[in-house]
Amino acid sequence: LADATDVVGGHGGGKIAEQDGSVADLGEWGVIAALQARMPKGLSTMVGIGDDAAVVSTPSGSVVAAVDQMIEGRHFRHDWSSAYDVGVKAAARSLADIAAMGAANTALLVALAVPGTLPASWATALADGIAAEAVRAGAGVVGGDTARAGSVTISVTALGELRGREPVRRSGARPGDVVAVAGLLGHSAAGLALLTAGLAAPAGPAAPAEPAPSAGLARLVTAHLRPAPPYDAGPEAARLGATAMIDVSDGLLADLGHVAAASGASIDIATSALPADPALIEAAAAVSAARPGAALEWQLTGGEDHALIATFPPLTRLPPRWRVLGEVRPGSGVTVDGKPHPGRPGWQHFRP
Amino acid sequence: LADATDVVGGHGGGKIAEQDGSVADLGEWGVIAALQARMPKGLSTMVGIGDDAAVVSTPSGSVVAAVDQMIEGRHFRHDWSSAYDVGVKAAARSLADIAAMGAANTALLVALAVPGTLPASWATALADGIAAEAVRAGAGVVGGDTARAGSVTISVTALGELRGREPVRRSGARPGDVVAVAGLLGHSAAGLALLTAGLAAPAGPAAPAEPAPSAGLARLVTAHLRPAPPYDAGPEAARLGATAMIDVSDGLLADLGHVAAASGASIDIATSALPADPALIEAAAAVSAARPGAALEWQLTGGEDHALIATFPPLTRLPPRWRVLGEVRPGSGVTVDGKPHPGRPGWQHFRP
Numbered sequence: 104l105a106d107a108t109d110v111v112g113g114h115g116g117g118k119i120a121e122q123d124g125s126v127a128d129l130g131e132w133g134v135i136a137a138l139q140a141r142m143p144k145g146l147s148t149m150v151g152i153g154d155d156a157a158v159v160s161t162p163s164g165s166v167v168a169a170v171d172q173m174i175e176g177r178h179f180r181h182d183w184s185s186a187y188d189v190g191v192k193a194a195a196r197s198l199a200d201i202a203a204m205g206a207a208n209t210a211l212l213v214a215l216a217v218p219g220t221l222p223a224s225w226a227t228a229l230a231d232g233i234a235a236e237a238v239r240a241g242a243g244v245v246g247g248d249t250a251r252a253g254s255v256t257i258s259v260t261a262l263g264e265l266r267g268r269e270p271v272r273r274s275g276a277r278p279g280d281v282v283a284v285a286g287l288l289g290h291s292a293a294g295l296a297l298l299t300a301g302l303a304a305p306a307g308p309a310a311p312a313e314p315a316p317s318a319g320l321a322r323l324v325t326a327h328l329r330p331a332p333p334y335d336a337g338p339e340a341a342r343l344g345a346t347a348m349i350d351v352s353d354g355l356l357a358d359l360g361h362v363a364a365a366s367g368a369s370i371d372i373a374t375s376a377l378p379a380d381p382a383l384i385e386a387a388a389a390v391s392a393a394r395p396g397a398a399l400e401w402q403l404t405g406g407e408d409h410a411l412i413a414t415f416p417p418l419t420r421l422p423p424r425w426r427v428l429g430e431v432r433p434g435s436g437v438t439v440d441g442k443p444h445p446g447r448p449g450w451q452h453f454r455p
Numbered sequence: 456l457a458d459a460t461d462v463v464g465g466h467g468g469g470k471i472a473e474q475d476g477s478v479a480d481l482g483e484w485g486v487i488a489a490l491q492a493r494m495p496k497g498l499s500t501m502v503g504i505g506d507d508a509a510v511v512s513t514p515s516g517s518v519v520a521a522v523d524q525m526i527e528g529r530h531f532r533h534d535w536s537s538a539y540d541v542g543v544k545a546a547a548r549s550l551a552d553i554a555a556m557g558a559a560n561t562a563l564l565v566a567l568a569v570p571g572t573l574p575a576s577w578a579t580a581l582a583d584g585i586a587a588e589a590v591r592a593g594a595g596v597v598g599g600d601t602a603r604a605g606s607v608t609i610s611v612t613a614l615g616e617l618r619g620r621e622p623v624r625r626s627g628a629r630p631g632d633v634v635a636v637a638g639l640l641g642h643s644a645a646g647l648a649l650l651t652a653g654l655a656a657p658a659g660p661a662a663p664a665e666p667a668p669s670a671g672l673a674r675l676v677t678a679h680l681r682p683a684p685p686y687d688a689g690p691e692a693a694r695l696g697a698t699a700m701i702d703v704s705d706g707l708l709a710d711l712g713h714v715a716a717a718s719g720a721s722i723d724i725a726t727s728a729l730p731a732d733p734a735l736i737e738a739a740a741a742v743s744a745a746r747p748g749a750a751l752e753w754q755l756t757g758g759e760d761h762a763l764i765a766t767f768p769p770l771t772r773l774p775p776r777w778r779v780l781g782e783v784r785p786g787s788g789v790t791v792d793g794k795p796h797p798g799r800p801g802w803q804h805f806r807p
Contacts, residue, residue, distance in 0.1 A: 156615070158517050158519050158520075161518050168510075168511060169598055177602060214610040252529060256604060258600075260564055273507070
């Protein structure tokens with residue numbers, strides 16, 4: 104499995120390995136064969152790509168499933184994201200949802216709509232990104248569909264396995280529980296701010312470009328282009344007895360708001376518990392348009408890092424990667440240091 | 456479940472029931488709530504829409520999964536298909552793949568990308584179509600994602616359950632087996648030909664329009680706009696001992712070609728076994744540009760009816776809805792009355 108991303112045109116012969124032409128030149132079957140050759144099979148896969156449907160093992164007697172999509176011009180820009188970056192991010196968004204239920208990822212299905220004029224090498228680099236992130240999460244790629252469209256849309260369905268544990272839902276947080284996070288907060292938002300301000304070059308392997316101002320800032324840009332959710336922290340939280348969990352896709356406060364609402368409780372975050380993150384502080388200083396406190400703002404409201412936030416009973420001994428940020432209280436809503444946080448809470452795709 | 460398609464704005468209150476404005480007017484959460492209210496929960500659903508991921512029961516210890524997509528301008532036209540039609544067809548394409556493995560459908564996940572200017576009523580009618588077809592197949596709708604894009608793309612992932620049986624793959628056909636079909640052949644292609652020739656008005660509930668020339672022709676147009684695969688024939692074929700199965704999405708000969716190739720055998724179809732279908736004969740006469748033999752050609756090469764074709768051991772007693780069309784032989788490829796069939800075999804999305 105670990106070598107899956109190194110497979111180049113192993114299935115379908117020499118023509119496919121070249122990828123000189125466009126997707127239309129290669130034809131649907133050529134594209135499918137080239138994409139398929141790059142995909143990891145997966146340890147849970149009983150029937151993989153190539154039949155009417157896949158069959159995936161679910162020894163616990165249930166399957167966890169989520170779908171998410173990435174759309175050109177909406178979720179990524181070709182001048183910032185390489186095809187590989189887009190593949191990683193498209194996979195990560197769905198894989199993180201499975202982890203946030205406390206489940207282990209087992210399989211992905213990918214629906215890909217692309218213009219016929221798209222270089223075939225872009226499509227295969229996208230597949231390499233999807234494959235690499237699937238391998239990192241322990242999942243195979245078991246099915247897909249390709250079609251032609253005016254712009255690129257990638258829809259990824261992830262399947263997961265609870266391994267005998269109950270799913271960790273959003274609704275189980277109880278007053279007295281602690282709130283803890285595994286993974287990065289605010290890095291993706293800071294990376295986006297650097298890209299928007301023209302202060303950093305994209306870092307994708309297909310677009311090496313000029314070096315970013317510093318290694319710290321470059322890491323923020325990479326965090327935006329290729330998020331790396333801590334997938335195994337999801338099943339770990341379930342084992343530790345997490346009462347509720349969600350991944351940070353819209354922002355810490357917005358996503359904690361979903362947990363608070365579903366649980367019928369309030370959640371308070373202590374800013375003193377958030378790490379003083381040197382890279383965020385450097386980025387805040389670099390982005391001239393940033394308000395004072397930008398580093399904290401990114402941590403509280405920046406989405407797309409896909410960190411996992413979970414609530415645990417008060418005396419739970421947490422491994423070091425879980426950082427306690429606050430606590431669950433009676434009431435409703437989310438507060439910061441006991442006070443409502445000003446500003447917009449979340450992200451709305453249909454409103455500017 | 457049977458009433459799921461009658462639910463209008465039951466979740467989220469009066470504003471959502473109105474659907475006067477655009478998708479952008481309603482906002483992402485408004486759209487999601489309106490779509491969600493229309494979706495059947497499903498008997499296998501343990502955790503449905505509203506958490507990071509769904510949980511679906513899989514008592515057999517495996518899940519069958521397939522994804523397919525419908526793209527505006529590529530797979531449907533707004534002047535021919537109502538939103539309800541598009542919803543039915545988008546769901547049917549994936550649901551038929553699950554049936555073709557011999558599995559019962561349990562759940563759908565829907566990724567929807569739409570322009571912000573799209574009327575909200577179009578999105579909700581689409582959801583009604585998806586919901587109705589999901590109910591017909593016995594599936595719940597357990598997850599989804601909505602986003603804004605330049606044109607409409609609907610990606611549907613279907614999940615199914617084998618109920619303790621082995622999956623029926625494409626590769627198990629053996630010389631001596633009979634080839635049989637359940638469902639319609641050529642109706643969708645004939646309906647498309649009628650629409651293309653301007654000889655029939657679309658029949659969708661959102662676009663009642665003028666009556667088609669005859670009830671028979673109207674049924675063909677409906678078959679094109681809203682295919683009705685015989686989902687329960689899939690598990691039935693598995694119970695009867697089917698050795699291979701596929702659904703007709705690309706055309707009878709093209710899809711039998713996949714079975715023949717995967718099975719390392721040849722398949723011969725007897726044209727005398729195909730029904731003399733009065734509606735197809737009427738349509739062939741009506742479409743002035745049609746070659747002689749158009750009715751037979753639609754049956755042999757027309758796709759998108761999503762009939763199920765299966766191979767069975769020679770002495771299998773088949774229920775009446777399974778019509779024997781031919782047999783599996785040693786060799787390779789597909790023949791008609793013992794001879795190769797002229798013309799293009801299949802459908803390629805990336806080539807015109």
